[in-house]
Amino acid sequence: MLKFRELLVQSLLNDKDEGEEIEDEQDVPIPRKNAKSTHIMKKFEGNARQNRKRCISCYDKLQKEKGTKEARAKTKRVMTYCDECDNKPAMCLECFNEKHPSKYF
Template sequence: MEAEIDDPLTPPIKKIRHRSLTALHRLQKYEGTARNTRKKCSSCYKKIQSESGVKEARNKAKRVCTFCENCPGMPTMCLPCFNENHK
């Protein structure tokens, strides 16, 4: 067996693990009926509120039964907003 020789011109090889955020974060569904568990999508609400105000956000934000368990505050999110926030 030959001994490994450190070559100063060759950078060391590092094993890098890439984890995507979607692997760590996933949409969960509230238990119970949709009628009792639906809430406004927090991302849609924030976007509409910044553009049009609170009154428009209350009326136009999507109502969903899904949330991201691993995000701080466990925000409710629709699928398009979840994908946008977890790229």
């Protein structure tokens, strides 16, 4: 999608030569200005009752403050996770934004 937008902007600004052909999307590397911007929040598939998990960051914070038992009882249960992180940890929106700050927001 990003490559399409870049090509569209280039064509509108006439930065490209008239005879130049559009390259195949698979052959063109997508430039990333910030490595943290590659992280994407996704939603677990299926039934919410079966797929909700504890937000890993909220759980860690509560566990350090109040202990494991309290953390298990009070941690937010979410259906979202970071697709790019190892082990695809479940995260609420607030924790996702803390761990992966965006330069755009």
